[in-house]
Each structure stands twice: as structure tokens, then as C-alpha cells.
Amino acid sequence: MTKPAVETNQKELVSKEEMLSLYRLMLLIRRFEESTYRKYREGKIGGYLHRYDGQEALVAGIIPQLRKDDYILCTYRDHAHALACGTDPRHVMAELMGRATGCAYGKGGSMHLIDPDNGFYGGDGIVGGPVPIALGVGYAIKYRGGDQVCVCYFGDGAFNQGGVHESLNMSALYGIPVLFILENNKYAMGTRVERSTHQSDFLLKARAYGIEAERMDGMDVLEIRSRTQSIISNMRRESKPYFIEMNAYRFLGHGVADNPQQQKFYRSESEIEEWKNRDPIHLLGRKLEKMGWLDDSEKEQIEESVKLDVEEAISYAERSPEPAIEALYEHVYG
Amino acid sequence: MSVMRYAEALRLAMTEEMERDDRVFICGEEVGQYQGTFRVTEGLLERFGARRVVDTPISETGISGLATGSAMAGLRPIAEFMTWSFALEAMDVLVNHAAKITYMSGGRVKCPAVFRGPAGTGNQLSAQHSQSLEAWYAHIPGFKIAMPATPEDAKGLLKTAIRDDSPVIFMEHAGLYAQRGEVPDDPEFTVPFGLAAIRRTGSDVTLISYSHMVGSCLKAAEVLEKEGVSCEVIDLRTIVPLDTEAITASIRHTHRAVVAQEEWKSVSIVSELASLIYELCFDDLDAPVERVGGPMTPMPYAKNLERAAIPNEKNVIEAIRKVLA
Numbered sequence: 143m144t145k146p147a148v149e150t151n152q153k154e155l156v157s158k159e160e161m162l163s164l165y166r167l168m169l170l171i172r173r174f175e176e177s178t179y180r181k182y183r184e185g186k187i188g189g190y191l192h193r194y195d196g197q198e199a200l201v202a203g204i205i206p207q208l209r210k211d212d213y214i215l216c217t218y219r220d221h222a223h224a225l226a227c228g229t230d231p232r233h234v235m236a237e238l239m240g241r242a243t244g245c246a247y248g249k250g251g252s253m254h255l256i257d258p259d260n261g262f263y264g265g266d267g268i269v270g271g272p273v274p275i276a277l278g279v280g281y282a283i284k285y286r287g288g289d290q291v292c293v294c295y296f297g298d299g300a301f302n303q304g305g306v307h308e309s310l311n312m313s314a315l316y317g318i319p320v321l322f323i324l325e326n327n328k329y330a331m332g333t334r335v336e337r338s339t340h341q342s343d344f345l346l347k348a349r350a351y352g353i354e355a356e357r358m359d360g361m362d363v364l365e366i367r368s369r370t371q372s373i374i375s376n377m378r379r380e381s382k383p384y385f386i387e388m389n390a391y392r393f394l395g396h397g398v399a400d401n402p403q404q405q406k407f408y409r410s411e412s413e414i415e416e417w418k419n420r421d422p423i424h425l426l427g428r429k430l431e432k433m434g435w436l437d438d439s440e441k442e443q444i445e446e447s448v449k450l451d452v453e454e455a456i457s458y459a460e461r462s463p464e465p466a467i468e469a470l471y472e473h474v475y476g
Numbered sequence: 477m478s479v480m481r482y483a484e485a486l487r488l489a490m491t492e493e494m495e496r497d498d499r500v501f502i503c504g505e506e507v508g509q510y511q512g513t514f515r516v517t518e519g520l521l522e523r524f525g526a527r528r529v530v531d532t533p534i535s536e537t538g539i540s541g542l543a544t545g546s547a548m549a550g551l552r553p554i555a556e557f558m559t560w561s562f563a564l565e566a567m568d569v570l571v572n573h574a575a576k577i578t579y580m581s582g583g584r585v586k587c588p589a590v591f592r593g594p595a596g597t598g599n600q601l602s603a604q605h606s607q608s609l610e611a612w613y614a615h616i617p618g619f620k621i622a623m624p625a626t627p628e629d630a631k632g633l634l635k636t637a638i639r640d641d642s643p644v645i646f647m648e649h650a651g652l653y654a655q656r657g658e659v660p661d662d663p664e665f666t667v668p669f670g671l672a673a674i675r676r677t678g679s680d681v682t683l684i685s686y687s688h689m690v691g692s693c694l695k696a697a698e699v700l701e702k703e704g705v706s707c708e709v710i711d712l713r714t715i716v717p718l719d720t721e722a723i724t725a726s727i728r729h730t731h732r733a734v735v736a737q738e739e740w741k742s743v744s745i746v747s748e749l750a751s752l753i754y755e756l757c758f759d760d761l762d763a764p765v766e767r768v769g770g771p772m773t774p775m776p777y778a779k780n781l782e783r784a785a786i787p788n789e790k791n792v793i794e795a796i797r798k799v800l801a
Contacts, residue, residue, distance in 0.1 A: 213549065247582030254580045263548060263585065267572070274537050274569050278545020278553075285501065285527060285551060305568065308538035315533070473583035474617050476641030 156364055158435050160206075162444075164363050165430060167206065168198035168423045170448045171222045174231060177452050178221065178238060178252075182398055186460070187238045189251050194222035196393035199422035200325055201226035203366025204293060207374065211288075212261050213279045215272040216295035218253035219325075220265025223295065227262040229255070231451055232458035241462035248465040249473065269330070270303030272296055273322070277309040280318035280383070289378040293321045299330025301347070302338060310351040313383040321370075321377060322348070322385045326360070327392040332400065332408040348385035360390030361420045364429065391417040478661055483516045483653040485627040486592075489634035490517070490554060492663045494524055497552060500638055503530035503542050504556030504593075513558050514594060514653050536565035540591070544574040544643070547589035552638060557593035560647055561605050574643040575618030590637045592646035595623070596688055597738050597786045599650070603774035606782075608687075608739035613645045614715050614748070620669055621645045621715040625690040627657035629713055632667030640669070649688040670717035674726070678708035681732040681796055684723060684749060686712040689737050689768075689787070696792035705800065715745060723749070724756050731762040732799040736792050741769025766795035 156164075175193040182191045194201075197219075205214060205226035216223045224234050229245055237244025238252050245257050256264040263279060266272040276294035283290045300306050301324070313320050324344055328335055335342050348355035359365050366388070373384050393414065395405050405414075430436035480488070494500045501524075506513050508521035508531040521529040532539050536557065543555035557563045563570065574587050597606045613619045620642050624630040630648070637644040675690060676697055683693040690711045697707035708726050712719060727733050735749040750765040768791045776782055 244582075246580060246584065249582045250580045256581045256584060258581075258584050264577070264581065268568055271568065271573060274541020275545040275548065275573060276541075277538060278542045278547070279549045280545070281542055282546040282549035282551045285546065305537035305541065308533070308535035309541055311533060312535060312538045312542065316530075473579050473581075475620070476578050476586035476588055476643075 156367055158433070161364070161426065161430055161435065164202045164206065164367065165423070165426050165436070166444050166448065167226060168202045168363065168426065169444060170231070170451060171198045171201070171225050172423060173448050173452050174225060174234070174455070175221060177456060179398065181239065181456065187252065188240065189253070190218065191252055191398045192219040192396065193394050194219050196417065196421070197325060197327060197360065197390050198222060199363035199366055200295070200323065200360055200388050200390055203363045204323065204370050207367065207371060208261065208293065209290065210261055212290045213263050213283070213292040214261055214295075215263050215276050215279065215292065216265055217269055217272060217297060217300070218265055218267050220253065220255050223265065224255040224257060224262055227257060227260040229257040229260055229262060231455040233257075235455035235459040236462045239459045239462075240464060241459055242465040242469070243458070243462040247469065249469070269297060270300035270306045273300065273309045274305045276320045277313050277318060280313060280320040281316065284316065284318055284381050291319045291321055291374055291377050293323060295323045295325055297330065298324065298326045298328065298335050298344070299333070299338065301344060310348060310353060310383070310385075314352040317382045319377045319381045320383045321374065322353070322383060324385070324387045325390055326387050327390045329392060329396070329408065331396040332405070334408065344387045345385070353383050353385045355385035355387065357387045357389060360388035361422045361425055363422055363426050393418060477658045479656055480627055480659050481653065482624075482627045482630045482648070482655045482657070483514060485631040485659045486516050486634055486648065487518065487520070488659065489631040489638070490520065491523070493635055493638045494520075494528060496663070499550065499552045500554065501528040501530065501551065502554045502556060503532050503539055505532055505534055505539070505558045507531060507556050512556075514650065516653070517556065536562050537569055540566035540569035540574065543589040543591065544569055544577070544587055547587045547643070548577060548585050552588050554590045554592060554638065557591065559605055559650075560593055560595040560609055561607060563591065563593070571616050575616045578642070579618060586641050587643045588641045590634070590644045590646050592634070592637075592648060594650035594653070595647035596649040596651060597770070597775060600777055600779060600782055601775070602777040606775040608737065610645070610647055610715055611739060611744045611748075614745060619643055619645050619716060621647070622669065622713065623647045623649070623687040623715065624713065625652070625687055625711050627655060627659050629667050629673070631659050632665055633669070633713060635666045636669055639666070647687065651688050667713065669714045670719050672713055672719035672722035673711045674708065674722070675711050676707065676709040678706035678730065680706045680730060681734060681799055682708045682710060682723070682726040682730045683734050683736065683792065683796070684710045684712065685736045686715065687737070692787070692789040692792055693736055695789040696796060699789070699793060700796060705796065707796065720752065720756060723753065727753060727757045728760045731760055733761070734766045734768060734792060734795040734799060736768035736787060736795070738787050739769055740772055741767055742772055744769055763799040763801075766799050768792055768795050
């Protein structure tokens with residue numbers, strides 16, 4: 143029996159159920175991120191807060207198709223990655239609020255979400271930080287002769303750090319199954335790619351290390367979903383790295399402090415608006431509507447169910463205790 | 477017991493642990509085909525193959541990432557730095573990742589990696605290759621730090637390091653690699669962390685040191701014995717964890733202390749030890765603690781300048797005379 147399906151650019155099929163589940167995941171991430179800002183303003187979330195608004199397709203297009211024994215690493219803009227890995231939103235919110243029930247028991251915070259049970263080996267506060275770590279995680283896969291993959295997300299700004307280059311070289315040298323996902327959202331904090339990177343063709347750079355590389359539309363979750371499927375299954379068979387540059391955009395500032403006033407120093411409102419016209423959630427929503435798989439009332443239902451999840455996450459986190467003071471000295475050593 | 481060199485004892489520890497546990501592997505520059513810059517890993521590639529003895533590019537960040545990430549994913553890597561001076565290239569991976577991942581994850585992910593290689597001063601290697609940087613790592617919560625002074629400890633401490641679930645900074649001393657000594661053959665022989673060794677008992681003054689400097693303290697003790705001065709020599713073996721009990725017990729008995737190491741003297745392990753002694757044994761002391769350390773200069777090349785920059789037994793003897801005066 144053939145499932146109802148949509149043909150994407152790559153002639154691969156994504157079922158209706160899967161499309162709706164990607165839609166819901168991306169909406170959950172968006173609404174979750176919006177709520178983190180409210181909670182930050184209320185003083186319930188501290189530290190730095192980096193939101194993923196606009197980049198949801200980069201995680202939704204890849205992570206849900208992975209196995210639980212695969213590994214995912216990323217940088218500090220990591221709430222979306224945790225949610226896509228299947229980390230309970232309540233445990234993510236509790237971590238953001240520094241509670242004992244957080245996914246890192248309140249020790250990590252926004253930049254250090256982690257959930258090894260779901261394959262999520264962490265956000266990372268250092269832009270190029272996860273890349274050398276992914277090299278080692280990937281080596282462990284190869285060492286054990288497994289067919290898992292390690293997916294490592296990092297940004298365009300990270301590409302000017304030495305460790306990224308060392309790791310690209312070594313992953314190719316040893317045939318390590320790391321899928322490098324360059325989240326090219328055009329800005330390293332407030333510095334546009336062209337102002338920091340003389341050779342801004344990132345595919346050329348990955349290929350210079352002997353790594354197969356391609357570019358994808360970071361706003362089109364179906365394109366990412368279908369094109370990465372064969373890449374990942376090839377990696378499982380052949381144990382080698384692969385590099386994807388995602389043409390993406392950060393709708394908001396780098397962090398909360400990078401407010402609209404601050405952003406005027408480095409980018410225009412019209413540029414932001416132009417990208418928002420290709421909002422990944424709306425793009426998928428329109429496609430679903432066109433297929434007749436999503437009407438207004440179904441949309442409203444999804445919106446309501448996501449809202450409930452976010453409200454429950456907040457309520458759970460706010461009800462949760464802070465870590466016991468003795469926890470200060472716990473887990474310093476292994 | 478077998479008599480062997482310090483470098484051979486290290487190799488024996490790695491060989492035994494690799495035989496015992498398939499998760500243990502070695503990575504680093506020239507560790508395989510070249511047989512190790514200091515021959516510490518000689519023969520291991522032939523014995524264990526390229527999967528477990530990994531020759532790497534000159535990429536200390538990459539090497540440290542290979543070790544840290546694979547440890548997080550369940551292996552027990554041993555990363556060799558050709559010298560600890562080169563590990564400066566890898567500080568972010570070591571300090572911000574290896575040392576902290578256990579804490580940041582609330583204990584959900586661990587990093588049982590050993591980072592090892594030669595440290596210390598000497599041989600006219602000058603400013604960028606001749607230095608003792610253990611205080612950098614001791615400042616960071618999360619690392620354990622071992623610095624063996626004898627072949628027996630080289631084997632026993634390295635085996636403990638490999639079995640430990642924390643990242644271990646394992647600093648060998650290039651000046652000790654050729655030193656011979658008796659080493660237990662038992663593959664289950666280990667030396668626990670946090671247990672100092674009393675290398676010589678005495679009643680007038682306690683000398684506290686580790687690594688190569690233990691030898692200088694023993695020489696100083698021998699010289700002063702002829703003058704009727706009785707020195708107790710403590711080899712700390714590990715800086716973290718620190719055997720404060722051994723230190724305080726000895727000082728309660730001798731009432732005088734000299735702390736000595738070939739690192740820069742300011743903001744150093746010897747500073748920390750002196751401070752701890754004042755906190756823990758102030759009422760037991762009959763004289764201020766003397767610190768022996770290097771001058772605050774980069775390591776010079778010229779022989780005479782280098783001699784003046786590396787603390788030796790003469791500096792220890794001077795310090796002992798001061799605390800006895």
C-alpha cells in the first residue's frame with residue numbers, strides 16, 4: 143500500500159504523517175523559544191539566551207530521522223537540538239531555569255543542554271567547540287565498528303577557528319562518520335560572513351580536506367529531510383565524513399542583548415523581512431495546505447497542543463526545586 | 477620485580493591496560509610508526525595495530541578532541557603530547573571541555589581520558605620547550621594530575637590514570653625516562669591517587685616535592701645528613717588529589733618544611749603548598765615555610781643561564797639551612 147506522500151526536489155517521499163510531525167516539531171521549537179524570552183525578561187532564566195528562530199528546519203530536517211544510538215552535538219544555540227532529539231521540553235525548560243529537574247540537573251544552563259539517553263551530547267559554549275569533540279565521538283563509532291553517525295552542528299563564525307580545520311582534516315584522514323552541518327546564518331554575532339572570511343565558499347574549504355560537500359536551502363525542511371536521508375545511510379555503510387552548508391538565517395539577534403536597536407549596526411530590517419518571507423514553518427505549512435493535508439482548524443489544533451506543551455514545561459520548571467546546595471561539589475570528577 | 481627504565485615502565489602500563497581493556501587506545505604524534513619520540517610507545521603499533529595506536533597529524537586540538545570526544549562516547553583514550561609545551565595549542569579542548577563536561581552534564585557524560593607526555597625543564601631546550609606547567613591544570617577543577625618520580629610509580633600511576641573516570645593530566649619528566657628501577661610484574665599492581673610516598677624518613681625538616689625534583693631533595697638530604705640534619709622527603713605523586721594528611725603528619729613531627737619544584741615560583745604549586753601548610757599546621761611550625769622554585773624568566777638557552785634558572789639540590793640545601801636557622 144502506498145502512503146500519501148509528497149514528492150520533494152530529490153524525488154524522495156515524505157509521508158503526510160511525517161510532514162505533520164516536522165511541522166509540529168518546528169512550531170514547538172518556535173513557541174518554546176518565544177516563551178524563553180518571556181521567562182528571561184521575568185528574570186526566571188539567567189545567563190545568555192540564544193534563540194533558534196528561523197533555523198528550525200536545520201534540526202527538524204535531520205535529527206528526527208536519526209536513531210537513538212546516533213550522536214548529536216551543537217553549539218550554544220541548542221534548545222532546538224535538544225527538543226528535536228526528543229528531550230522532554232519540561233527538562234529543557236527546567237534546565238534553563240536552573241532547576242534540579244533540568245536535563246543537566248541545573249549545572250549547565252542554556253548553553254549546555256545535554257541528554258545522552260536521547261543521543262544529545264550537548265550544546266557547547268564555544269563556537270568551534272563541538273567540532274573536535276565530534277571528531278572523537280565519531281572515532282568511537284568507527285573504533286567499535288558501529289554504523290551510527292555523529293551529527294555536528296556549528297556556525298559560519300566557527301570556521302575561522304583552528305580546531306575546526308584540524309578536525310575536518312582528521313575526520314577525512316581516518317574516515318570518521320561525522321556529518322558536519324554548517325549553520326550558515328550569515329552572521330558571527332554581528333559580523334557578516336564576508337567581513338570575517340576571505341574565502342567564504344565553505345564547500346570549497348570542506349572539499350579541500352577531501353570531504354564531500356553540498357549546500358542546501360536551510361529554510362526548506364523537506365529538501366533537507368529528503369536529501370540528507372541518503373547521505374546518512376551512505377555514511378552508515380562507508381564510515382566517512384560529509385559536509386553540508388545550510389543556507390540559513392537568524393531572525394533574531396545573536397543573543398538577547400543583541401536587540402533590534404543593536405542589530406541596526408550590522409543588518410537592515412528589509413533584509414530580515416526578506417528572510418522572514420521564507421519562514422521555514424510557513425513554507426511547510428503552505429505546502430501542507432496545498433496538499434490538502436492541513437486546514438485552518440487542524441492548524442489551530444496543532445498550535446493549541448504545542449501551546450499546552452510549552453505551558454506545561456514552564457509550569458513544571460517553575461514548580462521544580464533548585465538544586466540542593468550540596469550539588470555544588472558533586473560531579474566535579476568522574 | 478623487574479628492573480626497567482621509567483619509559484619502559486610507562487609502556488608496560490599501557491601494554492597491560494590495552495591487553496586488559498579493548499576500550500583503551502593511544503593517539504598522538506609519532507606514537508606508532510616512528511615508535512614514539514622518546515620511545516615510550518615503542519612496539520605498540522606492531523602489537524596492537526593502527527586502530528588502537530593512532531598516528532596523528534601535528535594537531536594538538538584535534539588530538540585532544542579525538543581523546544575527549546571518544547572518552548565521552550565510552551572509550552578510554554590515552555593522548556600523548558610530544559611535550560606538554562605543545563598542549564598549549566589545545567587549551568580550549570582540555571580546559572573548557574575535558575575538565576568540565578562531567579560537571580556541566582550533571583554527571584551524565586564522563587571523560588575518562590589520559591593526557592600524557594614529557595614535561596619539565598632541562599637539556600638547553602630553552603623558552604618554548606622547557607617549562608613545568610602543572611599549576612595551570614591544577615587551577616582547573618575537574619582534572620586529576622599525576623607526576624611520577626620513579627619507574628615503579630610511572631607504571632602504577634599510569635594504570636590508575638587509565639582506569640580513572642576523570643580526565644587525568646599525566647606529566648612525565650623527560651629527564652627521568654632513562655632512570656632505572658624495580659617495577660612490580662603483577663598486572664594488577666597500581667598506585668592509588670592521593671597517596672604520597674615517604675621517600676626518606678627524618679625528624680628535623682620535611683621536604684615536599686614530586687617528579688624530577690624528588691631526586692634533588694634526596695640528594696640534599698644526603699648532603700645534610702653528614703652535618704647531622706635529618707630530612708624527611710615526601711613525594712606527592714599526585715598534585716590532584718593531594719595527600720594533605722601525609723604533609724601535615726610529617727610537619728607535626730618535624731615542625732619545619734621546604735617545598736620544592738622546578739616550576740616558576742610565583743602563583744605555583746609550591747605557593748599553594750606553602751599556603752596550605754600555614755592553614756593546616758601554623759601552630760606546629762617553628763619556622764616559616766621555604767619555597768624552592770624557578771626565577772620568573774622564560775627559560776634561557778645558554779648553559780650557565782639555564783643552570784641558574786632550574787632549581788637543584790643546592791637551592792634545596794639553602795632553603796633547608798634557612799628553615800633551620
